[in-house]
Amino acid sequence: MHIRKDEIKGIIIELLTISAYIALSYAATVMIMR
Amino acid sequence: MKKFRLRAYSIEIISYYTGYIILCIAALMIIPVITSLAFREWNPMLDFLISLSISTIAGLALISFGMQTKENKLNVQWKHGFVVASLSWIILTVLCAIPYSLSGHTKSFLDACFDVMSGFTTTGMVLTQDLDHLSNGLQMWRHMLTFIGGQGMIVLALTFLVKETGGAYKFYVGEGKDIELVPNVKGTARIIWKISMVYLIIGTAALWINGMLIGLKPASAFIHALYIFESSWSTGGFAPMTQNIMYYHSVSYETVAMVLFILGSFNFGLHYAMWIGKKKEIIKNIETQSFFITSFVACVLALAGLAKLNVYPNVMSGFRRVVFNVLSAHTTTGLGSIYARQFALEWGDFGIMIMTAVMLIGGSACSTAGGFKGLRVGVVFKGLIMDVKKLLSSERNLKVYKFHHIKEHILDDGLVKASALIICCYTAMFAIGTILGTYYGYPLSSAAFESASVTGNVGLTIGVTTPSMPAVLKVYYAIAMYLGRLEFLSVFALIGYVVGGMKKLCLNTLKD
Numbered sequence: 001m002h003i004r005k006d007e008i009k010g011i012i013i014e015l016l017t018i019s020a021y022i023a024l025s026y027a028a029t030v031m032i033m034r
Numbered sequence: 035m036k037k038f039r040l041r042a043y044s045i046e047i048i049s050y051y052t053g054y055i056i057l058c059i060a061a062l063m064i065i066p067v068i069t070s071l072a073f074r075e076w077n078p079m080l081d082f083l084i085s086l087s088i089s090t091i092a093g094l095a096l097i098s099f100g101m102q103t104k105e106n107k108l109n110v111q112w113k114h115g116f117v118v119a120s121l122s123w124i125i126l127t128v129l130c131a132i133p134y135s136l137s138g139h140t141k142s143f144l145d146a147c148f149d150v151m152s153g154f155t156t157t158g159m160v161l162t163q164d165l166d167h168l169s170n171g172l173q174m175w176r177h178m179l180t181f182i183g184g185q186g187m188i189v190l191a192l193t194f195l196v197k198e199t200g201g202a203y204k205f206y207v208g209e210g211k212d213i214e215l216v217p218n219v220k221g222t223a224r225i226i227w228k229i230s231m232v233y234l235i236i237g238t239a240a241l242w243i244n245g246m247l248i249g250l251k252p253a254s255a256f257i258h259a260l261y262i263f264e265s266s267w268s269t270g271g272f273a274p275m276t277q278n279i280m281y282y283h284s285v286s287y288e289t290v291a292m293v294l295f296i297l298g299s300f301n302f303g304l305h306y307a308m309w310i311g312k313k314k315e316i317i318k319n320i321e322t323q324s325f326f327i328t329s330f331v332a333c334v335l336a337l338a339g340l341a342k343l344n345v346y347p348n349v350m351s352g353f354r355r356v357v358f359n360v361l362s363a364h365t366t367t368g369l370g371s372i373y374a375r376q377f378a379l380e381w382g383d384f385g386i387m388i389m390t391a392v393m394l395i396g397g398s399a400c401s402t403a404g405g406f407k408g409l410r411v412g413v414v415f416k417g418l419i420m421d422v423k424k425l426l427s428s429e430r431n432l433k434v435y436k437f438h439h440i441k442e443h444i445l446d447d448g449l450v451k452a453s454a455l456i457i458c459c460y461t462a463m464f465a466i467g468t469i470l471g472t473y474y475g476y477p478l479s480s481a482a483f484e485s486a487s488v489t490g491n492v493g494l495t496i497g498v499t500t501p502s503m504p505a506v507l508k509v510y511y512a513i514a515m516y517l518g519r520l521e522f523l524s525v526f527a528l529i530g531y532v533v534g535g536m537k538k539l540c541l542n543t544l545k546d
Contacts (some may be wrong), residue, residue: 001155001236003232004500006309006310006517007232007309007310009311009313010305010308010310010311010313011232011233011236011308013275013295013308013313014297014300014305014316015314017292017316017317018296018297021296021330022289022296022357023328023450023515024330025330025333025357025361026255026357027336027348028330028333028334028337029333029352029353029356029357030349031158032334032337032338032341032352033292033337033346033348033349033352033454034349
């Protein structure tokens with residue numbers, strides 16, 4: 001299985017976007033439950 | 035006579051391709067056989083060998099019955115695609131339930147079929163008893179079922195086994211996946227499997243390292259990582275232990291699982307677009323927009339509701355119990371970080387209502403997720419705005435409304451109507467399930483929660499789904515999972531085909 005450079009970039013962006021979204025959800029939890 | 039011959043041809047085509055699919059899945063039983071052999075589990079190995087033999091015989095019998103298809107190169111029509119897809123799922127559920135039943139971990143064969151349907155449809159409801167002491171072979175099998183079911187077993191079978199792929203797209207659509215990433219089905223299916231395999235390596239490695247850091251032995255950490263990846267990526271919800279994700283007692287393990295099930299709930303078309311360099315697609319796409327908005331609003335509402343009830347004492351416990359479960363429900367995964375009865379006893383009606391709503395909305399179309407799907411919710415919402423704008427603008431204003439999903443699409447009434455129709459089918463299914471639940475004496479909120487969970491292929495339970503629940507409810511839940519996963523059309527085609535055939539047979543008999 002061969003993975004191109006573009007594909008690795010795509011994977012990193014997907015992972016970063018979802019991580020950012022989870023971080024945002026955590027921030028919302030802090031705001032509400034503090 | 036000609037009509038009768040045409041129907042016979044149809045039966046032969048259906049039989050031939052169904053046989054192929056059964057043969058393909060039967061071949062996959064070799065993996066649990068090898069697993070059982072590796073762990074020296076002789077009885078489970080024998081169970082799988084018996085199931086493998088029965089499935090192979092059934093597959094070969096169906097292929098030989100429909101051999102005319104190959105010899106005369108009969109053309110596959112849309113109706114055949116739909117009927118093969120829906121029929122294969124039923125036959126495979128029965129055949130794949132044999133090792134469950136032989137293992138002695140299920141109360142009845144119905145329970146075994148329920149668990150297989152739950153796995154195939156990536157629901158994750160469990161009726162198998164004593165999960166913690168299941169053989170390694172059967173654990174491998176149940177997680178494989180959910181992984182294959184998520185990607186699409188008919189796609190797997192037809193693209194790797196059948197040489198002539200002219201009609202393959204018809205089977206492919208029949209299984210609820212109607213995207214064409216590249217002009218041919220074989221290429222599209224291979225891309226789907228490539229995306230899944232790449233994330234299998236990344237996700238399993240991340241969970242494996244995490245597992246070792248929290249104290250699991252390397253071999254055990256690897257097996258657990260593989261199972262939790264398969265479950266998360268397929269938005270399935272199965273876990274190797276009764277305590278589900280709570281077994282690991284780790285916020286990092288739960289966070290990695292969360293990233294994986296959100297990824298799994300995204301459209302394969304979106305992954306492909308990102309991989310070929312369309313980096314803004316994840317923000318522009320109507321489905322991801324719909325998911326990010328609805329899931330964030332649901333998290334905030336559930337957090338606010340539970341904060342008011344003072345259920346969770348601190349931020350971390352609120353995040354791990356509320357955000358994790360809401361996202362697990364929204365992506366239709368079903369991994370749970372609290373016990374089933376805690377929903378009923380601690381979350382209150384407001385929390386249950388939020389969970390019910392997100393379970394019905396579900397993930398993306400052409401992904402491993404269930405529910406209405408973000409695409410349909412987005413299209414109906416935009417359609418509503420379009421209608422309001424049309425009402426407010428002058429009659430001569432013929433503006434074209436568009437939405438972005440991989441590329442720009444024109445929003446027309448037909449598309450809005452088709453999306454609304456499927457949403458209506460899901461809602462009706464949910465309503466019937468809720469009524470049935472209350473008929474058997476469960477509280478309204480519990481019946482609605484469980485019904486939304488099976489209709490949306492989620493798998494979270496509030497305590498209704500147990501081996502002791504009424505058999506009628508088990509059958510209905512299995513049907514709801516099946517209809518929800520195949521998105522109604524294929525199953526309606528199968529029912530129409532069988533009823534139409536019987537009607538013609540009766541009329542011919544009466545004429546004679």
